Amino acid sequence: MKYQTAITKIEDEREFVRGYSLEELTTKKSFVETVYLVLRGELPTAAETRLLNALLTAAIDHGPGTASGQVARIVASAQNSPHTALAAGILAMGERHGGAIEGAARFFQENKETGHIAGLVQSLKEQKIRLPGYGHAVLTHDGRSDVLLGVAKETGFYGPHCALAEKIGAVLNQISSKPIPLNIDGAMAAILLDMGFDWRLTKGFFIIARVPGLVAHIYEEMAGGEGLRRVPEEEIEYSGPEPRAL
Ligand SMILES: CC(C)(COP(=O)(O)OP(=O)(O)OC[C@H]1O[C@@H](n2cnc3c(N)ncnc32)[C@H](O)[C@@H]1OP(=O)(O)O)[C@@H](O)C(=O)NCCC(=O)NCCS
Incomplete structure (x- = not known):
């Protein structure tokens, strides 16, 4: 089954996101602008x-x-x-x-x-x-x-x-x-x-x-390196039956 996508095209070893060259986006646009582009389809x-x-x-x-x-x-x-x-x-x-x-x-x-x-x-x-x-x-x-x-x-x-x-x-x-x-x-x-x-x-x-x-x-x-975190015993309140014989 084919994937239909309008997000990214990889062609001749170049990548285009929403039609824009990723190389150009990398040098000319910010991360926030590119997040908007990838999610919205157009530049903000x-x-x-x-x-x-x-x-x-x-x-x-x-x-x-x-x-x-x-x-x-x-x-x-x-x-x-x-x-x-x-x-x-x-x-x-x-x-x-x-x-x-x-x-x-x-x-x-x-x-x-x-x-x-x-x-x-x-x-x-x-x-x-x-x-x-x-x-x-x-x-x-x-x-x-x-x-x-x-x-x-x-x-x-x-x-x-x-x-x-x-x-x-x-x-x-x-x-x-x-x-x-x-x-x-x-x-x-x-x-x-x-x-x-x-x-x-x-x-x-x-x-x-x-x-x-x-x-x-x-x-x-x-x-x-704090070690393994655990809920402190004083914060645990047992509400089940007291120990009992089998
Ligand atoms: C975040 C949240 C869990 C904090 O709860 P809390 O401060 O412990 O609130 P309490 O359980 O002490 O509730 C206090 C009162 O406020 C009410 N209340 C709290 N959040 C409410 C809400 N979003 N809508 C309507 N009533 C709300 C409770 O029903 C309760 O009313 P009552 O005293 O008349 O019975 C709770 O506000 C909530 O579930 N909000 C919706 C989810 C949400 O937006 N989460 C994102 C948090 S950044």
Whole structure:
């Protein structure tokens, strides 16, 4: 079965990405511009480059406490190869961490035209459904979202999805027991949609952004020689039956 692809062509020992010579891209374009090209099919404008650069920079790392950072370091500490630890970190991204970007983008796209957004948010809250892209385990306010929405405004990409994301955040905070900030997943999702990307690509952007951070954590773990990481016994509470006779 043939692969049909519009991404890369290799011909006469030369490579072309989306029709542009890779040699020329290498010397004339940045990594961010080429990421945009490979995913979108066309080169970005200066404004698109600036905004995508901001998105990828803001999500580069969030410390070893995150699910992906923790898992990558634990797997590295067991002396697996770097790519095994990296894959493990990426696999730790789920609906509550990293993967929330996709759910948020889908929700924004599907509800862009919804007139009664406040009623919908209220109803989801009553059903105890958590809106992807909102809330944070340690932050009451996610400054990364403010910065990104600011750059989106400056570059002319603050559109209906960004406005919807902020409106949902305002409603959610009125009816919640604690601050539920628009988090980086939610802000990135709204901005990528306003840039014209499909929601199905959004998780890929988060992964592209976070891989350098994970690689740094894996290297730090391997070079540091901390030994095998383990959950401390004092943090483990046994709740099963007491030892008993067979
Ligand atoms: C990230 C997350 C797991 C942190 O949870 P947490 O701070 O431990 O929140 P809690 O479990 O203490 O919940 C506190 C209250 O906020 C509510 N809440 C938290 N996140 C919510 C969300 N995204 N949408 C609606 N309500 C939310 C809870 O339902 C709970 O309400 P209640 O007190 O009325 O029952 C959570 O906010 C979440 O699941 N968010 C959606 C996934 C997401 O965007 N993840 C990316 C994080 S960067």
